[in-house]
Amino acid sequence: MDAGEIWSSSRSAWISGLGSAILFRDYGYRILPSFSQMFWLGPPVDTLDCMMRIGVSDTYDPSWQVGHWRAQSHSLSRSSMFPKEERIIPSDIRIMAASEMLLDAQRLAAEKKGAYETLFVYGAHLIGGQRIILDLELDMDVPDEITVLVDIDSYIWVTSNFCPALSLGIYLAPVIDHQVPIHKHNHIYVDILIPQSADDQGPDGTARKEWWTKSVPLSSISHVPFGMLSTANHASNFLLLFPRIIHKRTNSSLKATRIPLDVIDLFWNEVVLPSISQEAPNSSLPYVDTTVHEIRYKSRKGGSGQPGSQRPKATPVSKVAFERIQRSMRTRVKDQAMLAPYGSFFFVLEGKGIKLWTKDGQDGRYDSPYEALKKNFTNLDWNYMMDRNHGELYLDIGISFNPTGQFVGLWRLDALQVSFQKGGFRKGITHHTNTLGRYGGIQAEMLLANARPNQICFRSAYQLCYEAIRPNNNQPKSISDRDGYHLTDGYLKECQWMHEIYSGGASQRAYGCRDEYRMSGQAALKVLPHLKEQAEAFMKSQPILWIPSNIWFGLMDARLKGLRYAQKSLKAHKPLNYSILAYPVFRTYI
Numbered sequence: 001m002d003a004g005e006i007w008s009s010s011r012s013a014w015i016s017g018l019g020s021a022i023l024f025r026d027y028g029y030r031i032l033p034s035f036s037q038m039f040w041l042g043p044p045v046d047t048l049d050c051m052m053r054i055g056v057s058d059t060y061d062p063s064w065q066v067g068h069w070r071a072q073s074h075s076l077s078r079s080s081m082f083p084k085e086e087r088i089i090p091s092d093i094r095i096m097a098a099s100e101m102l103l104d105a106q107r108l109a110a111e112k113k114g115a116y117e118t119l120f121v122y123g124a125h126l127i128g129g130q131r132i133i134l135d136l137e138l139d140m141d142v143p144d145e146i147t148v149l150v151d152i153d154s155y156i157w158v159t160s161n162f163c164p165a166l167s168l169g170i171y172l173a174p175v176i177d178h179q180v181p182i183h184k185h186n187h188i189y190v191d192i193l194i195p196q197s198a199d200d201q202g203p204d205g206t207a208r209k210e211w212w213t214k215s216v217p218l219s220s221i222s223h224v225p226f227g228m229l230s231t232a233n234h235a236s237n238f239l240l241l242f243p244r245i246i247h248k249r250t251n252s253s254l255k256a257t258r259i260p261l262d263v264i265d266l267f268w269n270e271v272v273l274p275s276i277s278q279e280a281p282n283s284s285l286p287y288v289d290t291t292v293h294e295i296r297y298k299s300r301k302g303g304s305g306q307p308g309s310q311r312p313k314a315t316p317v318s319k320v321a322f323e324r325i326q327r328s329m330r331t332r333v334k335d336q337a338m339l340a341p342y343g344s345f346f347f348v349l350e351g352k353g354i355k356l357w358t359k360d361g362q363d364g365r366y367d368s369p370y371e372a373l374k375k376n377f378t379n380l381d382w383n384y385m386m387d388r389n390h391g392e393l394y395l396d397i398g399i400s401f402n403p404t405g406q407f408v409g410l411w412r413l414d415a416l417q418v419s420f421q422k423g424g425f426r427k428g429i430t431h432h433t434n435t436l437g438r439y440g441g442i443q444a445e446m447l448l449a450n451a452r453p454n455q456i457c458f459r460s461a462y463q464l465c466y467e468a469i470r471p472n473n474n475q476p477k478s479i480s481d482r483d484g485y486h487l488t489d490g491y492l493k494e495c496q497w498m499h500e501i502y503s504g505g506a507s508q509r510a511y512g513c514r515d516e517y518r519m520s521g522q523a524a525l526k527v528l529p530h531l532k533e534q535a536e537a538f539m540k541s542q543p544i545l546w547i548p549s550n551i552w553f554g555l556m557d558a559r560l561k562g563l564r565y566a567q568k569s570l571k572a573h574k575p576l577n578y579s580i581l582a583y584p585v586f587r588t589y590i
Helices: 098-108 115-122 261-279 282-287 292-298 319-335 337-342 360-364 369-376 382-386 413-422 448-454 464-468 481-486 489-503 521-539 549-573 578-589
Strands: 005-007 014-016 093-096 131-134 146-159 168-171 189-194 212-217 223-230 235-241 314-317 346-351 392-403 407-411 429-432 440-445 456-463 513-520 544-548
Touching: 093 098, 098 115, 098 131, 098 549, 115 549, 146 360, 146 369, 146 521, 168 319, 223 314, 223 346, 261 292, 261 314, 261 319, 261 337, 314 319, 319 337, 360 369, 369 521, 382 521, 392 407, 392 521, 407 413, 407 440, 407 456, 407 464, 407 513, 407 549, 413 429, 413 440, 413 456, 448 456, 456 464, 464 549, 481 489, 481 578, 489 549, 513 521, 544 549, 549 578
Parallel strands: 093 131
Antiparallel strands: 005 014, 146 346, 146 392, 168 223, 168 314, 189 212, 223 235, 235 346, 392 513, 407 544, 429 440, 440 456, 456 513
16 A cells, blocks of 8 residues: 555545645656557568577487486596596485376375375485485376467557447446556556656756657556456456556555546546536436446445445447547546646557467468457457557467377476577566476566567466466465465365366366467567467477376375475474464465
8 A cells, every 4th residue: 555545434445645636646747649659660570580489409308307417426526637536426315207206105105104295395205215306307208299279368459549340338437446457567568758857957948858758567557447348259458547647656666556546536527427428319318427426326236335336337338439538538638737647648458368269260260360359359440450550459479289188288497498588588587387496487578679670578488287276367376374374174175176176187188388479460460370380390399398197287286285284284283483384385385
């Protein structure tokens, strides 16, 4: 919570304790006509050459993920010029495959107490006590065939003049949510015109004539849900952003992106609702209220519900009417000085999770994923959105590697990291799969010098095996701190559900890998016909480890069982540092 902000009486929204004039005021930021262009205006250059690049050499041996010399006799000599006769024979480590660990656990669980806890949590063998080095390459198996599928997973359109193909719905009151729609960085930037400082302006305001722009992430700009576009297939989020009120929170370096209730209510009462009423026909006026208070009162729950406890109603607006509403909104903001903070507003449309509607043109029904996108989402004018004179369209192009048979694919991080580097991406963030050091996914932005010509801004490579237990809201934390600390029934029930999934259908299905790229619409049209050929060449470098599904999910299930036993043991002994020891178990490892 920002300093100077307090809960509303219904505890459903923030209100500004210091007043909108102090915090959410006009800081002087403006936008230029080309503010949405993140890339150069010319055609994309060498886009395909930055995708799925092979970074390993021809002599790359993927099986050498764990140096087996660690368990064998080896010399301590650091140079071949000065060899040493003495050799080391390590006796305290043991390299094991996941299948071998599972067999040992099943065989020794009845004889030795805490077998799963010792093997899969402490990493020690039950006989001899050697420390275990897990080598998943020993479980490697090769599928008979790997199918490559291409899809469009999401779209984002940044524009100052929104123009749909059909009607859209506009919320009659601000939407009250626990977080803003773009609550984390989506790797899309817009150019914001920065106001001159007092020294730049000089005493008479004419000292310097130049102005500078700065690339600002969309996630750093205050915004609210403005409406929605719905079809039988999907609902898209329609957002309204206010660049003039960009500022940091008073108690941190983060941007204040959540707009207080009184500030956004003013915009709806003075700008949005009058503009809608002006364009609404007489027959629709009884359904269009004139104040946010009326709408919020009607949107309450039945009985003793608080006003505004439900999402407000959205009124349908035609394409032509919305063009006039936009002009009316800008005129009203321009004519009233107190509405200056709301000026320079622009729109963002985002649709997520549409891969199943576009995957390989819906199994060949359409010529390409883009054609499937146009046919399934007819409420959007795709030709208009593709024209960069009207804004910047971003498409997430996904390439899926799907094995035949019951296999799980894991990205080999050594091969994946050099692929990112060869493609011109930043170092990015590595996400290790279940704390495994050599397997996982990577997310990284493209270097700016490369992104502008090739029109790719972001790449994300990850495994699909997480889909087995992925919640619908995509939140990684499934167990609360309190439940894990106290070993509540909710915690035990959650672990039981995961056990049933791991030991059930998940172990009998195939989970491949995905590689996603966020790029401009023009770049997507250019590379889509060639991605399968590029992907097949990329697979020859062996960037993915394939292991049987029953071994992978058996390992996850055994690990879960060991962690649960460890948590129960800690709870029973309750040492003074119990919370420190237990926290990684129920928040990181499970």
